[in-house]
């Protein structure tokens with residue numbers, strides 16, 4: 133039968149793991165560019181409201197279900213469903229989450245592979261291997277395939293080691309390093325000519341765009357993707373939290389860390405883009421907007437680093453190390469969702485489950501690499517814009533309409549005995565019952 137379940141050894145361990153899942157390419161790449169193209173600080177303002185008012189309650193829903201059930205997503209949703217019909221719905225939602233997260237990981241691994249390739253590029257140049265550097269930074273199927281395999285191998289390696297020795301240990305090493313590298317890069321970039329224009333583009337609000345529906349849709353999509361919601365990741369991490377832990381506070385800290393790192397990343401990316409502009413690099417696309425897609429990370433920023441001379445080599449190393457760490461702490465949380473299911477439901481050994489599922493994800497990634505143009509955008513759209521918000525909606529319904537209110541309170545009170553009198557219990561049930569589902573649907577149908 134299945135091995136005994138893992139548990140995070142401390143609040144710090146959980147915080148690093150869960151914020152590691154949340155902080156990823158979505159924060160460092162997605163958030164700053166979304167902000168820049170949606171009215172700067174106006175986006176920030178809406179994002180902060182949505183993140184705390186909608187994403188945080190949805191995050192709490194997953195953490196509470198997970199810790200209550202101490203099980204993978206499918207089993208956990210079934211255990212809070214009292215009737216036959218709701219048990220079937222639980223199965224459908226749980227499996228859709230597992231399939232969605234598998235596909236998210238398959239495209240995430242491709243982009244993460246680029247980050248590793250661009251990390252090796254300055255190293256190769258430093259060591260005088262110009263030809264290798266050229267290969268690393270030239271868009272090609274073979275390069276993408278090689279780095280997908282490498283990235284997935286590292287992800288499988290960490291997940292095979294388990295909750296404490298794999299996820300917690302690595303997240304506790306990598307997340308503090310990420311924060312230090314990010315702050316050092318910000319401090320350096322802000323000293324360069326042009327940086328202040330970038331700060332202005334980021335921090336001066338253009339409130340005329342607040343009424344723009346795309347701003348709301350973008351801000352909500354960003355908040356859900358960034359907090360890794362809807363696909364069972366936070367539910368599974370929640371299932372490894374100790375029963376002594378105060379859930380509302382711990383979940384609040386995860387949201388706060390995620391949001392803070394996104395906001396900090398804006399202080400790096402936008403100033404860096406305007407420094408690039410001051411150095412003669414093109415940062416606007418043909419429609420006059422800031423370049424935001426892959427071009428930003430793999431052409432604008434490397435072009436900037438190239439204008440910086442020797443120091444640029446070290447800045448490039450630091451930047452792509454930051455991106456690689458951010459990707460890795462997110463990818464392990466994605467792989468954990470199907471692995472936890474395979475271990476607990478099918479009694480598979482953890483390392484075997486990680487290897488088998490990791491290989492399946494790698495095969496899907498390679499299929500996308502070989503058919504990039506038709507497939508990549510479709511996979512991103514279906515998983516993050518269609519499936520993820522609908523699953524977030526389903527999780528709210530399960531917690532607020534299907535699960536018994538008393539059981540929820542009992543679960544929260546385990547680590548927070550005074551919770552019944554606290555602000556969280558006064559507001560949160562109403563939020564997940566009415567505000568979150570309605571808001572998610574409105575934004576979804578926009």
Ligand code: PFF
Pocket residue numbers: 153154155156157158159233236357358359360361363365462463465466
């Ligand atoms: N939150 C991650 C990011 O912002 O890049 C992405 C992510 C991780 C999405 C885990 C979904 C997931 F299950």
